[in-house]
Amino acid sequence: MRRRQTLRRILGIQRVLVKYGLDDVIKETHLLRPLRFVFYLLPRRRKSSAPLGERIRLALEELGPIFVKFGQAISTRRDLLPPDIADELAKLQDEVPPFPGEQAVEILEAAYGESLDQVFKRFDVEPFAAASIAQVHTAQLPDGIEVIVKLLRPGVQEQIERDLDVLRMLGGLADRYWEHGKRLKPLEVVAEYEETIIDELDLMREAANTAQLKRNFAGSDMLYVPDVYWDYCRPEVLVQERIYGIPISDMKALRDAGANIQVLAENGVEIFFTQVFRHNFFHADMHPGNIFVIVDDPDRPKYAAVDFGIVGTLSPEDQKYLAHNFLAFFDRDYHRIAKLHIDSGWVPEGTRVDQLESAVRTVCEPIFNKPLSDISFAQLLMRLFRVAQRFDVEVQPQMILLHKTLFNIEGLGRELYPQLDLWKTAHPVMKRWMNEQVGPQAILADLRENLPQLRAIFRDLPAVLHNLAAFLEKAAKDDRKPNE
Numbered sequence: 001m002r003r004r005q006t007l008r009r010i011l012g013i014q015r016v017l018v019k020y021g022l023d024d025v026i027k028e029t030h031l032l033r034p035l036r037f038v039f040y041l042l043p044r045r046r047k048s049s050a051p052l053g054e055r056i057r058l059a060l061e062e063l064g065p066i067f068v069k070f071g072q073a074i075s076t077r078r079d080l081l082p083p084d085i086a087d088e089l090a091k092l093q094d095e096v097p098p099f100p101g102e103q104a105v106e107i108l109e110a111a112y113g114e115s116l117d118q119v120f121k122r123f124d125v126e127p128f129a130a131a132s133i134a135q136v137h138t139a140q141l142p143d144g145i146e147v148i149v150k151l152l153r154p155g156v157q158e159q160i161e162r163d164l165d166v167l168r169m170l171g172g173l174a175d176r177y178w179e180h181g182k183r184l185k186p187l188e189v190v191a192e193y194e195e196t197i198i199d200e201l202d203l204m205r206e207a208a209n210t211a212q213l214k215r216n217f218a219g220s221d222m223l224y225v226p227d228v229y230w231d232y233c234r235p236e237v238l239v240q241e242r243i244y245g246i247p248i249s250d251m252k253a254l255r256d257a258g259a260n261i262q263v264l265a266e267n268g269v270e271i272f273f274t275q276v277f278r279h280n281f282f283h284a285d286m287h288p289g290n291i292f293v294i295v296d297d298p299d300r301p302k303y304a305a306v307d308f309g310i311v312g313t314l315s316p317e318d319q320k321y322l323a324h325n326f327l328a329f330f331d332r333d334y335h336r337i338a339k340l341h342i343d344s345g346w347v348p349e350g351t352r353v354d355q356l357e358s359a360v361r362t363v364c365e366p367i368f369n370k371p372l373s374d375i376s377f378a379q380l381l382m383r384l385f386r387v388a389q390r391f392d393v394e395v396q397p398q399m400i401l402l403h404k405t406l407f408n409i410e411g412l413g414r415e416l417y418p419q420l421d422l423w424k425t426a427h428p429v430m431k432r433w434m435n436e437q438v439g440p441q442a443i444l445a446d447l448r449e450n451l452p453q454l455r456a457i458f459r460d461l462p463a464v465l466h467n468l469a470a471f472l473e474k475a476a477k478d479d480r481k482p483n484e
Contacts, residue, residue, distance in 0.1 A: 006165045013166070016062050020055040053088030060089075061096060065156055066163045066197065068092050068132035090249065090288070098135050099153060101125035107151055111234045119232070123149070131289065133160075133200055133309070138242060147229060148306075150203065150238040157201055164194050196284075196401060200309035203238040209308035210240060216279045222267045224294060224304045245292030245304045248412065258298035265417035266425045271303065272409050273429040276314070276402065277323055278436075284401045285310040286408045288415075312401035322402075323434060330427045332368065334361040347391050359387045371419045 060071040071092040105125060108116055116123045122140040128148065129136045133156055137149045167190045175187045199205055207228045214225035224243075232239035246253045254261065275282035283290075283305055290307040314322065321344055328336040338356035341347050347356065387393070413420050 005162070006169050009162055009166050010169075013063060016059050019062075020059040021050075022055060022059055051084060051088070053082075053085035056085060057088040057091060060092065064159045064163060065132040065153075066160060066167075068096060069197075092132070096130045096132055098127035098130035101127055101137070103154065104135060104137060104151060107154065108149070108237060111151075111237050120149075129289075131307075134203070134238075139239075141229065141232075141239075145229075146242040147232075147239050148242050149232075150240075152201065152203065152236045160197055160201070164190070164197070167193070192401075196310055202235050203309075204233055204235050206307075206309045207233045207238050207240070209311045212281060213283065213305070213308055213311075216275070216281060221300060222302060223271050224302055226304070226306060240306075243292055243304045243306060245294045247288065248291040248293055248303075248416070249288035251415070254293060254295070254301075257295040259293060259295045259301040260299050261417050262419075263299070264293065264301045264303075265413055265420045267301075268303065268409065268413060268416070269420070269422060269425040270429050272405070273426055273433070276312075277319065277430070277433040280313050280319060282312050282402075282405060283308060283310075284312040284405045286405060286412065288412065291412070310401070312405065314402070320437070323430060323437075326426070326430050327434060329364065330423055330430065332365070334358075334364065341393065347393050351391055356391055359390065363387060368423065371421055 057071065060067040071089045102125065104127070105116060105123070108119075108123075112119050120139045121142050121144065124138045126137075127135050128138045132153075134150050134152050137151075139147050139149050141147055168187070172187060207230065210225060210228050214227070217223045217225055226241035226243055229239045229241075246257060246259075248254075254264075272282070285307055286305070290305060292304040292306070294302045294304050296302075321340065325337055325340055328334075328340065334357045335353065337360050338353050341356065342349075342351055342353060410422075413422070
């Protein structure tokens with residue numbers, strides 16, 4: 001039954017693609033391609049002569065949350081897209097068609113068990129913003145604090161579970177029949193994505209993520225995280241401080257406000273590396289709709305972030321492995337990069353270090369010490385992918401969120417300040433972190449952390465030594481007895 005529903009959904013995806021004149025997508029993906037002719041008989045809401053970007057955006061909106069999120073991710077990469085398509089996909093960040101405000105009131109009153117007049121001093125029925133999974137309204141708490149009220153879209157869980165079935169089915173086929181299935185691990189990638197997207201449906205989890213990020217950056221002059229009002233939060237409702245700032249994508253407003261764009265871009269890189277390596281807790285949904293800028297002090301503009309439904313963490317092993325790779329890359333130590341890949345088991349045993357080193361050097365060396373504006377990341381990614389294929393590098397599903405975040409960060413940086421020197425900005429941050437991990441500070445931190453256990457060991461040491469001496473003395477006497 002479930003398999004039948006999945007096949008029906010795949011046919012539904014085809015129908016939407018044909019409806020918006022995107023037949024080439026079906027041809028390229030071979031997705032039940034022979035059946036596409038059936039759909040030519042169906043009416044189309046938009047003529048195929050309409051702008052391509054508009055047709056892609058409308059198709060993604062109709063296909064649902066997972067597809068909208070894909071559109072959001074690639075909308076940040078204007079270097080990879082024609083301007084008209086990038087402009088249309090940017091609308092997916094916070095301009096997805098909303099559901100009726102009256103329906104939002106019903107959902108909220110069911111969640112609170114009372115009238116909204118008794119919960120809020122003011123609730124604005126007209127939606128403030130709408131995205132793939134949730135919708136936002138503005139409101140005022142009884143004490144006058146201005147807040148945003150975020151609530152899940154009706155039926156969104158069922159939609160996501162249906163599309164996850166499709167992804168699992170396609171992943172299973174790829175794992176079984178695709179020549180690169182073993183290396184790229186499609187089923188594990190889908191499982192990792194499933195865990196991420198399901199977590200996003202619990203707004204209490206998002207509230208907890210927000211609170212953690214706020215603690216991590218308490219007192220920071222680079223990033224502001226809004227307050228959460230826990231008494232008003234539910235699994236399907238999040239209430240937090242309303243942020244007043246300039247959207248990161250509004251470059252004209254930022255320039256008009258006199259914001260120091262270079263400082264803003266450099267701080268963005270430092271914030272990212274701080275989250276990944278110092279805090280091991282990073283905002284993994286950093287598309288422009290979730291980032292604002294506070295310009296109270298134009299010379300020191302400050303980021304304000306929202307929407308922490310997706311956050312990432314790394315295991316200590318992956319974290320240290322990545323740090324060593326980054327530092328080796330910054331130092332142009334390609335031999336070390338190759339050896340790290342082999343030692344970690346990411347490439348097959350027996351791979352020659354010198355060959356992998358040469359391949360990595362060939363890809364990376366041309367981009368060094370260049371600003372973002374002079375780097376073709378599209379070309380770089382394609383060349384790295386070819387290296388990965390040649391050496392059978394295995395995909396690490398636990399890294400998918402980090403890769404996605406890097407993808408977004410680099411896209412934002414390119415838009416914000418193309419002259420940004422990523423290497424110059426990131427290198428000192430990584431150096432500091434490594435010193436904290438293996439330098440004197442790290443030794444002192446380990447001692448402080450383990451002091452209670454050390455105290456217990458030293459307290460029990462005399463008794464342990466006494467018992468050991470008694471045991472050895474008894475053993476010596478027992479050895480002598482036969483000779484007596």
